[in-house]
Amino acid sequence: MAQKTYDWAAIAKDPRFIELHERKTRFLFGWWIFSTAYYFLLPIGAAYAPDLFKIQVLGRVNFGYAFALSQFFVSWGLAMYYAKVANRDFDRMTRELVQELG
Amino acid sequence: MKKLITILAVALLATPSLALAANTLKANPYVTLPIFGIIIAVTMGVVIWSAKKTKSAADFYTAGGGITGTQNGWAIAGDYMSAASFLGISGMISLYGYDGFMYSVGWLVAYITVLLIVAEPCRNAGKYTLGDILSFRTEPKPVRAVAAVATVAVSTFYLTAQMVGAGKLMQLLLGIQYTYAIVGVGILMVGYVVFGGMTATTWVQIIKAGLLMTGAFVLSILVAIKSGMNPMRFFEDIATSPYIIDHVKLLPIYLRELEGGKATLDAGQRFLEPGLFLTNPLDQISLGMALVLGTAGMPHILMRFFTVPTAQAARKSVIVAMFIIGSFYILTTLLGFGAAIHVTPQGIQAVDKGGNMAAMMLAQQLGGEFSPFLGDLLLAFLCAVAFATILAVVSGLVLAASAAIAHDIYVNVIKDGHADQHEQVMAARITSLCVGTAGIIIGIAAEKQNVAHLVALAFAVASSGNLPVVVLSLFWRKMNTAGVIAGLVVGTIVSIGLVMVSPNMTYPEKVADNAKKAYTKLEGDIAAGKVAPEAMDKTVKTIEAKKAEETANRGGTSMLGLKKELFPLKNPGIVSIPVGFLAAILAALVFPSRRSEEMFDEVYVRQNTGLGMAKAIDH
Numbered sequence: 184m185a186q187k188t189y190d191w192a193a194i195a196k197d198p199r200f201i202e203l204h205e206r207k208t209r210f211l212f213g214w215w216i217f218s219t220a221y222y223f224l225l226p227i228g229a230a231y232a233p234d235l236f237k238i239q240v241l242g243r244v245n246f247g248y249a250f251a252l253s254q255f256f257v258s259w260g261l262a263m264y265y266a267k268v269a270n271r272d273f274d275r276m277t278r279e280l281v282q283e284l285g
Numbered sequence: 286m287k288k289l290i291t292i293l294a295v296a297l298l299a300t301p302s303l304a305l306a307a308n309t310l311k312a313n314p315y316v317t318l319p320i321f322g323i324i325i326a327v328t329m330g331v332v333i334w335s336a337k338k339t340k341s342a343a344d345f346y347t348a349g350g351g352i353t354g355t356q357n358g359w360a361i362a363g364d365y366m367s368a369a370s371f372l373g374i375s376g377m378i379s380l381y382g383y384d385g386f387m388y389s390v391g392w393l394v395a396y397i398t399v400l401l402i403v404a405e406p407c408r409n410a411g412k413y414t415l416g417d418i419l420s421f422r423t424e425p426k427p428v429r430a431v432a433a434v435a436t437v438a439v440s441t442f443y444l445t446a447q448m449v450g451a452g453k454l455m456q457l458l459l460g461i462q463y464t465y466a467i468v469g470v471g472i473l474m475v476g477y478v479v480f481g482g483m484t485a486t487t488w489v490q491i492i493k494a495g496l497l498m499t500g501a502f503v504l505s506i507l508v509a510i511k512s513g514m515n516p517m518r519f520f521e522d523i524a525t526s527p528y529i530i531d532h533v534k535l536l537p538i539y540l541r542e543l544e545g546g547k548a549t550l551d552a553g554q555r556f557l558e559p560g561l562f563l564t565n566p567l568d569q570i571s572l573g574m575a576l577v578l579g580t581a582g583m584p585h586i587l588m589r590f591f592t593v594p595t596a597q598a599a600r601k602s603v604i605v606a607m608f609i610i611g612s613f614y615i616l617t618t619l620l621g622f623g624a625a626i627h628v629t630p631q632g633i634q635a636v637d638k639g640g641n642m643a644a645m646m647l648a649q650q651l652g653g654e655f656s657p658f659l660g661d662l663l664l665a666f667l668c669a670v671a672f673a674t675i676l677a678v679v680s681g682l683v684l685a686a687s688a689a690i691a692h693d694i695y696v697n698v699i700k701d702g703h704a705d706q707h708e709q710v711m712a713a714r715i716t717s718l719c720v721g722t723a724g725i726i727i728g729i730a731a732e733k734q735n736v737a738h739l740v741a742l743a744f745a746v747a748s749s750g751n752l753p754v755v756v757l758s759l760f761w762r763k764m765n766t767a768g769v770i771a772g773l774v775v776g777t778i779v780s781i782g783l784v785m786v787s788p789n790m791t792y793p794e795k796v797a798d799n800a801k802k803a804y805t806k807l808e809g810d811i812a813a814g815k816v817a818p819e820a821m822d823k824t825v826k827t828i829e830a831k832k833a834e835e836t837a838n839r840g841g842t843s844m845l846g847l848k849k850e851l852f853p854l855k856n857p858g859i860v861s862i863p864v865g866f867l868a869a870i871l872a873a874l875v876f877p878s879r880r881s882e883e884m885f886d887e888v889y890v891r892q893n894t895g896l897g898m899a900k901a902i903d904h
Contacts, residue, residue, distance in 0.1 A: 189896060191887035204893050211401045219577060222394040226573055229387060229559035230566030237549075237558050243520035247383060247559055254390045255611045258397055262604045265400065269600060277894050284896070 189284065203276045210268060218261055225251060310636050310646055312458050316658075317665035324492075324669055328477065328676070331488045335481035342696075342709035345482035346413040346688050347591040352487055354598035358605020361589050363490030364681040365392075365580075365606070366497060366613060368450055368674045369740065374614070376640030378621025380532075380630050381562035382523075382555075385621055388563065389614040391573050393607065395580035400603040403581045406759045406892035408590045408599040414685075415584050415751060416693035419758055422884035423766040429693040431773045436584040436689035438777060439746050441727070443585075444682045446739035448728030451675040457637070458645070458668050467728040470672075474679045475721030478687065479714050483592055486680045493670075493677035494609060500670040501616040504644070504663070507651040508623030523622050524553035528629035536561055556625070568854045575741070575858035579748030582755060585685035596895050620644050627651060645671075683721050691716040738789030741856050745784060749861035750776030753869050759892055762885040764869070767876035772869025779864045783857035788850045793841030795849065796834065804831035 194200055229236055229247060236247030339345050352360065370392060378385030411418040416432040448467055455466035477485045512519035523529060533539050533552040538561055542548035549555050563569050580586060590599045624633060624643035628650055633643045648667045653660025691713040696704045704712065754772040757764040784790075807828050810816050816824050842848055852860075891897050 189887075189890070191890050192883075194890045194894075194896070195886035200890065200893070204889070207893065215397065215401045218394065218397045222391065222577065223570060223573060225387060225390060226563075226566055226569035229563075230569065233559060239554075242517045243524045243554065243557060244517075245554075245557055248386070248557060251383075251387050251390055252615075254394060255615060258394055258607060259611060261397060262400055262607050266600060266604055270597075274597060281894055281896060 194280075194284065197280065199276065199280050203273065203280065206276075207273055210265075214261055214265065218258065221257055222254060225254060310458075310642055310649065310664075312664055312668050313661040314459070316661045317459065317668050320665050320669040321672060324496075324673055325473065328473070328485075328489050328492065328673075331492075332477055332481040332485045335484035335488065338484055339480075339482045339710070341706045342413070342692070342713065344484070345710050345713045346588070346684075346692065348483040348487055350592060350594050352592040352598075354593055354601030355605050356487065356491060357589060357593050357598065357602035359494045359609065360487045360490040360592075361586065361602060361606035362609040362613070363492075363494035363497075363674075363677045364585060364589060365678075366494070366610060366674065367447060367678045368454060368671050369446075370614075371497060371501075371617070371674060372454070372641045372644055372671065373639075375617050375621040375624065375644040376633070376637070376642070377562065378618060379624040379628070379633050379643035380640040381536075382529075382622070382625070383557050383559050384562035386618050387559060389617060391576040392580075393611045393614055395576045396603060396607045396610065398577055398581040399586065400600070400607070403587065403755060403759075404590050404599045404603050405596040407587055407755070408593065408596045409895045409898055410759065410888060410892040411587075411591055413588070413591055413692050414688045415587055415755070416689065416697070418587075419754060419769050420697075421758070421888055422764075422881045423758075423769055423878075426698050428766055428769050429697050431770050433689035433693040435746065435750050435773045435777055436693075437686050438781075439582075439584060439743050439751070440682045440686035440689075441724075442739045442746070443583075443743040444679060444686070444724050445727050445731055446736045446743070447675060447679050447682070448724055449731050449734070449736045451679070452728060452732065454641075454671055454675070457642070458671070463732055464729055467725055470675055470679065471721060471725035471728065473676055474683055474724070475718060477676070477680045478683045478717040478721065482713070483588075483684060486677075486684050487592060489673075489680055490677040493673040496670045496673050498609065498613060498616075500648075500667050501613055501620065504648055504651065504667075505616045505619040505623070508619050508627075508647070511623070511627065511651070519619075519622070520557065522626050523556060524551070526553065526626050526629070528631060529553055529556050529625055532556075532625075532630035533561070538564065565854070567859065568856055571854050571856040571859035572741070572744075573858075574862055575744040575748045575856050577748075578752045578862060579744035579746075579858070582747035582750070582752030583743075584689065584747075584751070585681040587755075588681075588685050588688065617644075620647060623647055623651075679724065683717055683724060687713060687717040687720045690720065735789075735791050738784055738787070738855070741789060742781065742784045745780035745857050745861055746777050748858055749780045749865035750774075753862070753866040757866075757869055757873070759888065761873075762882050762889075763873050763877065764885075765873050765876065765878035765881035767878070768869045768873030771872030772865055775868035776861060776865025780857050780861040783852045783854075783861055785845050786847060786851040787855055787857065788853070789855050790843045790845075790847075790850070792843050792847065792849055793838035797838040797841075800831040800834040800838070804828045804835075807831075 228250065236245060236250070238246045240246055240249055341349070343349050370389070374385055374389045377388060407418055410421060414432070415436050416429040419432050420428045448470070451470045452463040452467040455461050455470070456463050461469070477489055509519070512522050530552045533555050539548060539552065539555060555561070589602070593599050593602055621643060624647040628643065628646045633640050633646060636642045636646060645664060645667055648663040649660045652663030691709070695712045695716070696702060696709055750773045753776060754769045757768060757772070807824055811824065
């Protein structure tokens with residue numbers, strides 16, 4: 184099939200592309216570092232702060248259990264937040280850029 | 286198979302204070318076999334339907350890119366959740382409480398890396414395989430060859446672990462001979478992949494994920510009903526179960542805590558606290574790293590992103606998968622604790638010391654409280670779920686390995702990319718047949734082998750070999766041929782090397798030492814008059830068996846001729862991942878390539894925008 188060729192270097196220098204990838208990079212790596220750090224607090228905390236993990240916060244439920252459960256909701260929350268930002272900002276910026284080049 | 290299969294074993298941690306009914310696990314073949322039949326019939330229907338649609342290479346490898354985000358999300362979940370996570374994690378929770386739950390968390394968090402770092406860029410920059418992503422701005426032939434070897438290595442390790450697990454599971458549940466079980470699973474797996482390619486594999490994975498979630502959900506509801514649908518009472522039931530309290534009191538770790546004066550006297554509550562099973566934090570962190578980075582480097586997971594039409598669909602599929610996988614692990618917690626309360630740790634260990642049958646036994650027991658038939662039905666359904674789970678995972682692995690061999694090595698290295706659609710599909714089908722057959726043979730050969738380390742190995746290679754070069758290829762301008770090859774080779778070899786000298790391997794000297802310790806203690810018990818007369822015969826026999834075990838193993842060495850491990854961790858990630866990144870970066874800097882740097886703009890614009898993607902699909 185006929186394939187349109189693009190001037191990739193020129194697109195890479197387009198200020199809109201630069202803005203897009205800078206915002207994406209900041210968001211993606213920033214939140215990745217956050218979520219990874221939050222996750223590693225779990226095995227580290229269980230090993231080095233067992234007394235904190237044993238504190239009962241609600242009936243028999245202790246802090247360690249609540250913290251492990253929170254990992255699920257933090258991951259889901261982050262996924263939903265990313266979907267919202269990507270659908271609202273990143274996809275729109277990409278569309279505008281692509282349409283102009285198209 | 287005419288009679289019921291009964292598995293009776295003697296509880297090793299028999300509790301003197303509590304009378305315990307003999308525990309059995311029987312699958313009723315009159316209920317189980319029809320359910321298996323339905324699953325086989327439905328999936329075969331899917332294969333026939335898919336085979337008609339599979340005409341081009343893109344159809345075979347990516348279902349023509351026509352899978353929707355939601356469908357792909359279910360398929361990812363089906364591809365990922367193995368029988369090990371379903372049976373193994375619920376079992377770990379049923380025996381060690383909190384640690385099993387903590388262990389499950391990493392398997393979900395891993396998807397944050399997939400979502401944020403690899404899914405969309407891979408969708409935009411790739412075509413069928415890992416080799417496609419890595420060869421974009423490098424010397425294609427050597428890079429594809431090395432990437433294919435890495436893919437086949439990861440898939441083979443994982444596949445072998447799955448096949449051996451499948452054989453043992455079917456043997457235990459249905460009484461089918463190990464070899465027949467492997468051949469049966471293998472024939473179905475080859476059938477799905479050879480005839481139906483990615484379309485059939487995808488639908489088998491979707492069906493499996495649906496069955497697995499249904500089974501886990503129904504069983505969880507039963508567990509919740511038993512605790513009055515009240516979460517607070519559920520935890521009260523765990524912490525006050527006399528069986529759980531007895532079980533915790535006999536755990537070596539709890540005994541050590543008692544001696545150290547650190548143990549809580551509330552042994553039931555101790556079950557909800559960390560440290561009963563996972564005792565080496567460094568190993569936990571190392572495993573966490575392998576999961577968080579390795580999942581995103583698994584070829585059979587990466588491949589799923591080529592089946593959707595756009596980056597948006599790739600994103601949606603990861604999010605759908607995360608909700609399914611996360612819900613599944615939360616339900617698994619209910620099943621694990623539920624089994625601890627209702628089946629009791631002693632009962633679970635009477636059937637399988639590792640606890641792998643906990644969820645199955647729970648199904649039989651809770652269903653059986655309504656009527657024996659319902660117990661049989663629920664157990665049969667869960668057996669069928671485990672069966673579908675195995676089929677879905679192994680099919681995905683065979684497809685990924687075949688794609689690497691057929692697409693990267695045959696079409697692009699041997700034939701220089703000059704192969705028409707018909708030849709490409711033929712190559713893919715023949716390769717799948719060979720890979721599947723190899724899987725069956727390896728599965729049979731590995732029956733007596735210790736395969737527990739193979740899953741750790743698969744994740745280690747994926748996280749130390751594949752993931753660094755994928756990320757650097759997508760995001761680092763200076764990445765080039767030397768970097769990709771060095772990263773893959775060094776990451777893979779270091780991971781394999783460290784696992785080979787790790788505590789995962791069997792060290793006969795250690796087995797002998799443990800046997801000696803066991804019989805010395807029993808002999809001491811006899812001398813001290815602690816053994817009841819009626820138990821004397823059994824104790825003497827155990828001592829003889831342990832002595833024979835010592836003689837058989839004394840002086841032996843591990844596969845690599847070692848007396849004891851050289852590397853202290855079961856999971857090498859904490860060392861091998863940094864080494865993999867470092868090797869890739871150093872090699873790329875030492876052997877710079879101007880062409881690779883110049884082409885970075887194209888890769889980077891493509892992966893961010895999806896521009897030029899039509900080429901990726903129709904090429």
